[in-house]
Amino acid sequence: MTLSTTQMQRLQRQSEAFRDSGCETYFQAAMTAVKESKSPSAALWLFDALRKGARRKQESAIEDVRRWIKGRIAEEPTVSAEQFVLELGWLRRMYIARKGGCMPASHNGAGSAAKATIESVAPHRLVGRGDR
Numbered sequence: 001m002t003l004s005t006t007q008m009q010r011l012q013r014q015s016e017a018f019r020d021s022g023c024e025t026y027f028q029a030a031m032t033a034v035k036e037s038k039s040p041s042a043a044l045w046l047f048d049a050l051r052k053g054a055r056r057k058q059e060s061a062i063e064d065v066r067r068w069i070k071g072r073i074a075e076e077p078t079v080s081a082e083q084f085v086l087e088l089g090w091l092r093r094m095y096i097a098r099k100g101g102c103m104p105a106s107h108n109g110a111g112s113a114a115k116a117t118i119e120s121v122a123p124h125r126l127v128g129r130g131d132r
Contacts, residue, residue: 001082003090011087015094018064022057026050026065026094031085040084043069 002021003011029050030043033066047066072079 001086003086008009008090009086012094014068015091015098017068018095019060021099022061022094024092026061027088027095030069031088031092034081034085034088038081040069040073040079042083043088044073049068052079095123 021109029046032075033042034040036042047069050062051059051066061096068091072084096127
């Protein structure tokens, strides 16, 4: 499963809306919920529950990710779990790159931690030749 150039550009624009540090943890939680349940709605249910017990410092990160999840499901109610997880994964990478953070080796395929940059996840480098 791949994303088109247009989809990657949309995700890159959307990644700019995440203002709080700590969102990467919640992207991962959403991905896990959807993988295990095979339903994008599971992520929304998870975040509704997380909001109730969140500390002040966590609230904005939870709300940022929840807002994206809710909007994505509203945009395409029949989105597959695989597509949803793929988009969340790229959104997480773009968020980390925008922050200038390091992605753990377990998430970037490298043997050691690698510095992520916007250029390293630029849409023109991520899609197949047929998507240009």
